[in-house]
Amino acid sequence: MRVLARVDAALLNQTGYLFQWSPICLAVGIGLYFSLRFEPEWHVYACLLLGVAVLVWIGRARRTGWAALAMGGALIAAGFMLAGARAHSVAEPVLSWRYYGPIEGRVVAMDRSASDALRVTLDRVRVGDVPVNRRPQRVRLSLHGGPASLAPGQRIMTTGHLSPPQGPVEPGGFDFRRHAWFQGLGAVGYTRVPVMTIAPATDATEGVRITALRMAISERVRAILPGEVGGFAAAVTTGDRSGMGQETLNSLRASNLAHLLAISGLHMGLLTGFVFLVFRLCLSAIPEVALRLPVRKMAASFALVAAVIYLMLSGGNVATERAFVMVSVMLGAILIDRRAISLRAVAVAALIVLILRPESLLSPGFQMSFAATTALVAVFGQLRGYGPMPGSKWTKPVAGLLLSSAIAGLATAPIGAAHFNTMSHYGLLANMLSVPVMGTIVVPAAFVAALLAPFGLESVALNVMGLGLKWILTVSQHVSTLDGAQGYVVSPPHYVLPMIALGALWLALWQGRAKWIGIIPVVTAFLTWEQAHRPEVLIADSGGLVGVMSENGRALSKEKGSGFIATVWLENDGDGVDQMKAASRWPDGADMVKRYTWQGKELIHITGKRAAQGFDECQGHQIVVSAVDLNLSGDCGLFDPNRLKETGSLAISNDRITTSQETIGQRLWSPAITENRNFKRDQ
Known part of the structure; x- marks a missing residue:
């Protein structure tokens, strides 16, 4: 009884800090669903639903520390049901055999494959005489039949090979079939014959029209900035990477700068931060506005509008949606007079992302984004208690940038190593030389180019943007060629990353001396990783x-x-x-x-x-x-x-x-x- 009383007292001492554990409990339930080797039957969900109701009643009826555990259990069960509901809601037919023959469909997305071939995603698919109930709703096709001039919304036809999405290349490895299931892909394949356009983009839906607009912007950017610089510029503005070669992509990965390609938290944060700063300064310069209107909230509103536009023009992929949710929560906190950057805001963003897309928990992008954000907010929150950072007004920004890069790098290094089996030994140096350029030149120039585009003057700002991107590519090329620039790491057992994450989160979120217990699972996980054995x-x-x-x-x-x-x-x-x-x-x-x-x-x-x-x-x-x-x-x-x-x-x-x-x-x-x-x- 004494032990139970101590646990109850410890939980009561965390009052006011327990909300941050909500997305963690939800994530545990989601992880449990994906870890199963069987698909739960309906009676499992019925029992879980009943359990959630009972646990919520216990949590609301009692005012003890144990009530928090009841609510945590309810969130775990809710996460499990949420993941199951999402998996069933995206169900579409999947091709179950290898197919060769005519393929017809509407272009809804374009990118490049690992072999640097143009790759298209088609919907409204027709595959030979395959009946409708067995016909994939979406297929992805790599085009090896020569150059093709395609645009979103066009209906094309070709002859090619299709097969079901491939399973893991080794037991316990990444399951592309699961990834394709949530992407709505029922088949993948390739063609070695030319592609014919059989209908123009006349019946394009809103989503296809936005994609067509993105491709038009991408082409305009590449016309002004040719070569790899133009491909890089298109990637960071519209999410279109089709103009970038594999050599450039490999050098960015080797120098730990590949995250600058993904339109994620960094780009969204830099853009909204720049828009917020510009509008706040402009509005504050007008005395009548500054004295009578809430300038800070107005600037946050303009930044939120900019984030919405960027979300649409960048393709709205999962990483961009996640970044949009994070900045929206922080800007929303400003609108309701709350602290914009806090662990509570990070928890709200994580909850929203997990509710909308439970499967994103398994993606390295989700894990790295929230690992970096949580680590930065937690560490700088602790440092705030020690007073302002020492140094002059010139050294403080440099020290802050160094510290931020080091914290984010340490937080994301285990995740990147586990998923990609590589570590960039000079990644901190490359980021120190590149991220400030991205924030001070590339993103502002892209915003100015968007403002000047209606007047046909965007080339001026795009050329400035190109200078910054050329610098980043130069840094990546030099850093990636340094001796020992890239190290290789063996894949860890599947339970290592969850152990590291839970231990690190305990260190960051628990209040009091007991937080240091989190070191135990972290150290244990790294020791286990060190002893990992690969199949013979x-x-x-x-x-x-x-x-x-x-x-x-x-x-x-x-x-x-x-x-x-x-x-x-x-x-x-x-x-x-x-x-x-x-x-x-x-x-x-x-x-x-x-x-x-x-x-x-x-x-x-x-x-x-x-x-x-x-x-x-x-x-x-x-x-x-x-x-x-x-x-x-x-x-x-x-x-x-x-x-x-x-x-x-x-x-x-x-x-x-x-x-x-x-x-x-x-x-x-x-x-x-x-x-x-x-x-x-x-x-």
Whole structure:
């Protein structure tokens, strides 16, 4: 009883600081939903709904610390139900087989693929004679058939390949099928023939018209600022990255400046902050206005309007929506005479984002944005208690910028390393040289260009903007070529990031000495990450690639083909080599039959129909992986496309085989699990 009384007293001592825990509880419920390996039935939601009602009643009826726990439990259950409702609400048909034939649809979005090909998203799709009830509502198509002049709203036709969204390239990896489910993508593919326009953009909806306006602005910007600078300018103004090459993108990533491409919290904050400052200064300069009207609130209103316009013109993607919510909450706080920058405001923004898009919890953008914001607000809130920052009026801004960059970098580094397996060792230097230019030159010039555009004078401001962007690209190119500019990190176990996040949030939000308990899960998580082990053998779900962990790193069975899978495997290993280098680690063998002796077993990888026709051995100590269907007799472990279609990608460690289908389970976005009687678990 004494322990319970102490817990009750500790919770009562947090009165006034508990609201900040609301989005955390909601996020826990959302995370629990996505961590399941089965899709909950309706009676699970009914029980949760009843539980929420009971917990809310307990929380409102009692005025003890335990009431806070009851409300927290209600939020966890609500988060679970919210994620389930969202997953069911976006349900659309998903192609369940590989298709080749005519494809027709309306262009609603354009970007570039990892291979630097133009990629279009189509809706109102027609796919051969596929019936309506099985026809994807949206498909994404990479165009490899030569240059095409396309515009949003056009209806196009081509002949190409489509397939279902791909599952994880290894068990426990990123599940693109889940991502595509929430994006409404029912199929992805490519075409190698030219695209024909069969109808102009005459029936464009409002969303398509806005996209067409964005593309027109992007073309105008690139016409004034040619080359990579123009592509960069279009990316930060309209979200259109189609004008940027892969080399530039890679240098920005290596220098930790890729966040300047995404229209997120930094851009939205810089723009609204600049608009707020300009309008406040202008209004304050008019005595009649400054003395009689609430200038600060009027400036906040103008900044909010600017944020809405920027949201529409930038494409309104998830990152931009999240940034808009955050600045709207802070500007709204000004309008109702509340502190604009506080942990409570950050909590409100996080709640809104999670309610609107629960799936965003899993995205690195959401995690990094709120990690950086929470860390900055918490640290500077603590420093405020020690008085003003020492130094002169010239050194204070520099010290503040250094401190802000360091805090944001430390807060987001584990998240970036876990998701992207890289760390930029000179990222702080690159950001110190680039972010001030973005805030003082690029964003103001973009705002002035928007004001001058109706008069045809935008080129003056865009050229100034181009100077700032050229400086940023120069910094990224120089920093990315420094020795040791980029390090590689092995992927952590799936529970490491939640442990780090919960421990860090406890440190930031809990009041009193008990906050230091948060250090324990953070340290434990990093120690666990340090001891992380990668699978000894990886097998692609197509049977087209095999990777074995050797003394020198993972050896790949092919030096070409399945390039995306090879890249992800090597990145997750924390290995910075390319596929060709990793393939050189594989022992010499026949071109179409690759062999590798591993722990007393022989791994055999077969590619090509000719090699398959000449292969008839199948012994108990062998594991045979084939990119074409095989009909073998014997005791070997056989994984051909027919078998792998049921299991997905495979990982083998300590003589245990793990399949992607097992780790995902049977969810709305995953194909049904079918029994495979010939699948040998002992191999």
